[in-house]
Amino acid sequence: MIPAVEADRPEIEAFLDARLPRAMFPRANLAHYGMVSPGGAGGHRLAMRFWLQREGGAVTDVLGATAEGFLLPACPTGPWAAAAGALTGESVGALIGPAEEVAPLRAALGLGQAPGELDEVQPHFLLDLAALEVPGGPGRLVPFADAPEALVTGWLRDYFTETLGTPLDLAVVEAGRAFRQAAEAGSHAVLMEGDEALAMTGQNARLPSIVQIGGVYTPPALRGRHHARRAVALHLAEAQARGVTRATLFAAGPPAIRAYEALGFRRIGDWALCRFAAPQRVRPDGAAHG
Template sequence: MIRVVPPDLPTVEAFLRARALRAMFPLANLARYGLDGGHDNAPAIWAAWTGGAVTDVLAVTRGGTVLPALPSRNWAEAAAVLSGGRIAAVIGPTDEVRPLIAAAGLRGATTLDRDEPHFALDLEALDVPDGPGVLMPLREVDLGQVIEWRKAYAIETLGTPADRADLDARRDVDAFLEAGSHRVLVEDGRLLSMTGFNADIGNVVQVGGVYTPPELRGRHHARRAVALHLAEARARGARRAALFAASAGSAHLYEAIGFGRIGDFTLCLYQEPVHV
């Protein structure tokens, strides 16, 4: 695989967009932070070529997150790219992440190591359920409560250690505010549920960070929040959506508004960066 330089980007991006539902993170990170940028989420990218066509892409963020798009399944060549590096996470379709982890010999204690059902939706088929509440941007609600929700989400869903969760939550909420990526379902001033997009490339969005506090679960607030946010995205031009579900309950929520399963998605997050 060859390190991608700016003149290669149109071809590489076209390859990723052709499989966008499986490659939302590398596409969104590239669009937002730029190739070889200074942010922790900025990707360096390697690509394999046959003639003038890209056959595989491997993105590695400055912070050490590996994002594979390897349909040719050349695990050895991708593992060679990682050799000598320090890897904090490997995230992507399960049928690409698991073989790459094995080929690269990535072994280490994890905070999260989970395969989740992967879903997609044509937004023309979106079903927005009736229910209480209106959707509001984060800047218009109680940010203290939002931070507490994000902290609880990090501990419950991502396996973040409690002593790190508060700092991570504050950093995440700052990023959500900057990106305008998250919304809260609110009824008469009461916050009911939070939803967001963890990747957005214009015509495709990826849902993430959905959270309802335990005392409000089972009332379909998250279902309505997600659907309203997707309807908002559809109104400004998005045509498809993707997500991965952390639990059977979450999967049922998404199926109820029209999502269908397309595979599995893996999140492998290491406690400490792993040397390859």
């Protein structure tokens, strides 16, 4: 695989667009935070670097990495040996993407035994918003910027620890940052009934025609009342009103799966999330180390 440069960007965009929704994160990060050359510095922590595999002059695989070292593969032909060679010396903090790509890439990089904070495979879902039906119930959506900050930041902390396995001390820091970023971006909202907050929902990746749902949470005392289901549906209705036609997400457990299937989401595959306890350096012999 060869490092991509800015001149390759149109090809990369076209390739990732053709693979949506399985390539949402690298495509949305590229759209919102831009691209830097491998080895380059600066830019947003989610700015993208890419390596390309070509055959007959056409791009067959795209391997993306955020500036903070999260690998986001879009590699349908499985160029794992080439990917390992391209990443030698790189620091890897996580692998996120289709399970059938993350597993062999992780093995090729020698990361199979690296200690992780999160190591899960979750079902991946897609919904055509033409079929969306918003369930009845209490509450209206309020953007993070107008929501009770202390309460929602606490929810984000609990979401990070419960769903993503983030250590508590780090979750406290991440929750504050996540609230500020989401409030500024207008990407997340809270279902409110009067002064009572019922659930939160978010769009972790957004493109003109498709959004990736994430950050969905209901506090334990309010679960089982379909608040999160309504929050997600209302948020998707807002997206549909601005021209979005599809939504995708992955689900953390049976209650979430039931809620999303009730909204019409249908499974399209499996999604892998692997985040390491410490960044792992890829060595030439394929035996990565912290």
